[in-house]
Amino acid sequence: MSGIVFERDDAVLRGYDRGEGAPLLFQHGLGGSEMQVAENVPDLAGTRRLTLDCRAQGSSTAGTTRPFSIGLFAADALAFCDARGVESFAVGGISMGAAIALHLAVRHPNRVRALILARPAWLFDPGPENMRPYAAVAHALRHAPPAEAKAAFIRSDTAAMLAKEAPDNLASLLGFFDRPDPEPTADLLGAIAADGPGVSRAEARALKLPTLVIGHGVDHAHPLATAKILAETIPNARLVEIPPKATDKAAHIVAFRAAVTRFLHDLAMPTEFRS
Incomplete structure (x- = not known):
């Protein structure tokens, strides 16, 4: 379709x-x-x-x-x-x-x-607390190239917490680093996480x-x-x-x-x- x-x-x-x-x-x-x-x-x-x-x-x-x-x-x-x-x-x-x-x-x-x-x-x-990981991804994408941003996020306490408590959420978040449009992706995640x-x-x-x-x-x-x-x-x-x-x-x-x-x-x- x-x-x-x-x-x-x-x-x-x-x-x-x-x-x-x-x-x-x-x-x-x-x-x-x-x-x-x-x-x-x-x-x-x-x-x-x-x-x-x-x-x-x-x-x-x-x-x-x-x-x-x-x-x-x-x-x-x-x-x-x-x-x-x-x-x-x-x-x-x-x-x-x-x-x-x-x-x-x-x-x-x-x-x-x-x-x-x-x-x-x-x-x-x-901006509820449960949306903060999305804001963290937005921040990472704004401050480093996608590959570097992804590596830094994987090392973060947020990623470690999600790996234990909500692995499906972590997998979804990591996918944002692989998108071909990092700037609008950061705009999207940052704005919606705060909304x-x-x-x-x-x-x-x-x-x-x-x-x-x-x-x-x-x-x-x-x-x-x-x-x-x-x-x-x-x-x-x-x-x-x-x-x-x-x-x-x-x-x-x-x-x-x-x-x-x-x-x-x-x-x-x-x-x-x-x-």
Whole structure:
């Protein structure tokens, strides 16, 4: 699937629109792309899934607008829905994509009919502690050539901690040093690590829409506690805990896809027929 070219200011973005039925806007995590979404979100009959590769990620260019932000990425995704003629939709995302989804649900309640927060990395404040390793990678890339920066990061206390506690997070972080565009990569990681969804706890507590929260352990960047707090804060949210990606990726993906499938199935089914 080659995607759809979508331009915003001077950024050339790549969007994806597949399937037919009730629209679902689903966004990837930091440094991810449509490929991450396709791996975790199944193609379902009766669902039209839209995804936009965010600026400087996937097949989308960085453009010159700075700083990058969750709000900017949310505005891009909403504009993509507008361009595709999609007015009302369920919205979800993984990690950074979950923050984008929460931003859209609060800021555009008239357009969002359901919410999926998968592996959330943020609560309500910008720059949480769990995002500091991303800021450290940004710092390293700004102060040395990529190969030297990577070697220095591997020797750091942060890398040693992640190797023990969250090896999947470490592998993801090391991949940023191998990207061909170190300057926009540093801009991306530094800005997003310091950002947040721009949503208060009170605003999340006031949400009135079906919500699924997916969380798991063995993940420094996406603490299970964050998923639990969001599920407790958003009224009537459903929390599903799945196997950690770091310990069993295959089981993680199966459980992720099953949780999304069940939620969308229940969303489409009249209340009186739900189990």
